Amino acid sequence: MDILIVGAGDVGSNLARDLADTHEITVIDRNPDLVDTLTAQLDITGITADGRSLVTLKEAGLENADIVIASTDNDATNVMVCTTANRIGSIRTIARVKDAGLFQVWQSSDGGFGVDAMLCVDLLAAQDLVQTLTVPGARSTGVLADGMAEVAEFHIGEDTPITDRTVADGDTYPSLTFAAIIRDERILPAEKESVIRAEDSLVVIGSPTAVSRLANDIAAQPVPQSDDTVIVAGGGTIGYQIARLFEQRGLDTRLVEHDPERISWLEDRLKNTSVIEADVTDVEAFGRKQLPNTDLLVGATDDDTNYLLAQLAQELGTARTAAIVDDSQVLDIFEEGGIEVAVHPENIVTEEILQSVYHQRTESVSILNHGAAEVLDIVVDEQSILAGDSPNDIAQHLPESFTIGAIIRGETLRTPRAGTIIETGDRVIAFVATNRMDEVTEKI
Template identity: 40%
Template sequence: MRIVVVGAGEVGSNIAASLSADHDVVVVERDPATVEELTYSMDILALEGDGASRETLREAGVEDADLLVASTDSDETNLVVCGTAKTLGDPLTIARVRNIELLDTWQASQGAFDVDVMVSTDLLTAQDIVRVIGVPGALDVDPFASGLVQVAEFQVPAESDVAGRTVADADRFESLTFAAVVHDGEVSIPRGDTVLEAGDKVVVIGTPAGVQAFSGTVAPDQTLDEADDFVIVGGSAVGAHVARLLAERGVQPRLVERDPERARELAEELPGALVMEHDATDVDFLVAEGLDRADALVAATDSDEKNLLVALLARNVGVKRTVAVVEDGEYAHLFEAVGVDVAVNPRRATAEEIVRFTQEGRVENLSLIEGREAEVVEFEVDAGSVLTGRPIRESVGDLPDGVVVGAITRDHEFVVPRGETEIRAGDHVVLFVAADALEDVMTLA
């Protein structure tokens, strides 16, 4: 597949890095220093120029491109890039936007702006946050099979019930599969005798109920089955979206915004939320309003530094779980290292979402693990698959190493994947696959 990426900021660079091994990638960027860096660091063609220019896009080969991704930091530029590309060829166009009104307009008339797929960074980030705070201890949660299946990643704390236990001991949930363990940055497929050590990350695939039950063993002191006390600090677009999504689920969140005018706007826009005008770095205010007893606090201001401060203050006064938005992806690991439970990077989340659309053929859903060390993919099995009509323990022997059958859905119902389970044509399977094996797996399965 020939892919043209316009804009080599954090989103564009992540997209190019994720796709360069399997596709012919061309990146268009205005900044000459960035172009030079990309040329030497990735196996791609990097061009200096204006991606909204017909001449530049022609030079990038848009006429023959299968996909164009407009990922600059300007919504308007991204729309112009897509429109210009359509005058030269017929690539699938993907535009990254922040303005939710543009997304609303596009959804009302799909194909508007000559954009085939529109990805809203702020809404996507808010959706990620709402999923994560709903599963105690989770670092990431992705839905598959129309919500029948969840893929979740947890970090094992020293005080966890599963720390120091083998996978066989920890695997007490029928509707759950242990897909991977990440130890010292290395991803491996766990066996029954694999020991889950404190600090390891574990990837599980199962029903939402199974994932929720497992989360109680990872973070028993954070059980949120009855959680309804969520605090959002910051009336940014992300913060407002989080509040709206929670309200739609029947939960009344509390949103703290320092600016009086913005607080009034939010109070009018979000009737399902309690908007409080105050500075959330005021510890006395946090305690006086009972925010210290919240089940989770989301720091979603427009400042990474303030989000870190707010999250750490909240953790210090007793908030059960903290989530912070961090725009600079290089800081995400730092946030978590100093005590923030989950750091969500909008640009990385957007890049992963866009990468999903580059999967050709049968892949219906995809999630990236540890950057792209591994992937979780969903697809429909046909009669010619090596998986069809045979027990899983037998059929996986014909697949490359590094593959786990994580879940099966049949006629919109979850089927527990065990060694003796037979997969049928028409079933939807969710596989954990090492990144370097994905192409071979999709050919065989």
């Protein structure tokens, strides 16, 4: 494929390195040093110019491009590039953004701004950190419906509580559906009488709380409990997203911020999170007062403060520490310093963009088992085969690998039952084998 990358920072450069061996890559950036470094290392075309210029984009081969990836540090620039590409022709567009509000507007507009895939850096990093802590042992996870639902794939060991039990016996978790069993690379429907064996992979779909409960029962690592004290240090965008996701899981979360105006904003949006006014950069004073008896500390401020807070937390007996790390060059220092989870946002968004490049269905929101299966987030309209039928009736018209894992109606997640009737306007979260996607999407 011909792929045009606008922005040669960390994300753009890493994408060029990952894609250069198998695709024709052109990179645009205003910084000549970045462009020169990439063209010296890789067999790609580099252009030093402003990617917002139509002349520049055409010079870079926009009209012949299959995919345009806008990965500059400016959200408006990224959207502008994608909008321009969308007007030129049938070009798939991918934009990296920081502003979660912009992402939510795009999400609600069904592919607005001419952007086919929009990836919000802070939201993706927050999701990755929270899922790593609360869904340990999962081979892959995915957040759906703005955090109301989650999909996870678990490896089943010899001694988990559900090993050698039937799906009917093992699936005792409210708000959770055992969607499929993956055995020897075959995808099997999770029927009531199906036996879950050691070395299987089990795919589940449900509420974040329910997925965490299952993880707690089958994973070796601990899962934060509802009575644990969780402190998120830093009330910026990413700290807010982390606290919001913890709140959705019912955890006792305390978010620390020093700016009174920001505190007011946070309190309006986080109804079940305690917002504490304190300066986390005064590590010693803050740590000695707030960290004793804390079960989990998450650093969501600058790298230096996050590292010092984590070290002090460990000295004071905090069981677990995690941090957002902005500078990839210090990731090793965080890991060597005993921080359990260290997430670099740019790495996360790079991985998500690569996934979007290689998998171009806009309906699919999550890919499992190396691409063999997918999870869909479907808004049911009047023309859909799903409207007005129960899961049992729908199963007669779709492949056996198609499993409805959750139904979201308004603000409520419902576990599908035999007699549940799906209504127009419902969001249906469903699992399907990738090789049956075309058949499924034609019907739903």
